[in-house]
Amino acid sequence: MSAMTEPTGFLPQRIESDAPVFVISVAAQLADMHPQTLRGYDRLGLVVPKRARGRGRRYSLRDIATLRHIQHLSQNEGINLEGIRRILALENELDAVRAQLSRVADLLTARYGEAWMTHPTSFRKEDD
Numbered sequence: 001m002s003a004m005t006e007p008t009g010f011l012p013q014r015i016e017s018d019a020p021v022f023v024i025s026v027a028a029q030l031a032d033m034h035p036q037t038l039r040g041y042d043r044l045g046l047v048v049p050k051r052a053r054g055r056g057r058r059y060s061l062r063d064i065a066t067l068r069h070i071q072h073l074s075q076n077e078g079i080n081l082e083g084i085r086r087i088l089a090l091e092n093e094l095d096a097v098r099a100q101l102s103r104v105a106d107l108l109t110a111r112y113g114e115a116w117m118t119h120p121t122s123f124r125k126e127d128d
Contacts, residue, residue, distance in 0.1 A: 017065075020050035020058035027059035031067035038067065046070060046085060 015021065027049070028035040041047045042057065047066050049057040059067075066088070073079045073087060108116045 015061060017061045020060050022059040022064065024057045024059070027064055030064045031071065033067060033071065041067070041070065044081060046081065046088065
């Protein structure tokens, strides 16, 4: 391989957002935080990274996005850590509800086609 050739064939095409790949020092740098802050958030349960065999923390891209979100809420919005904990819990709950609604919509579409979206009253159960 020449010095001009990049070994792109050896690189993953995409890193899964939940793959725990970043050690704490890299995650802290990506999140623009001190590693001690990440340890504190782990103790508080705000961002709990996966653990490697040697018990070292491994952060995912999703964890880093959450860290940056926490930083924004804290620094730009002035929200304390307990408020941030509640916001994150509500956001997770909302994501779960949206996923459930999407599954229901998929089931309805599989059963009735697209008609249930344009004429939903036609598919209501009649009262006895």
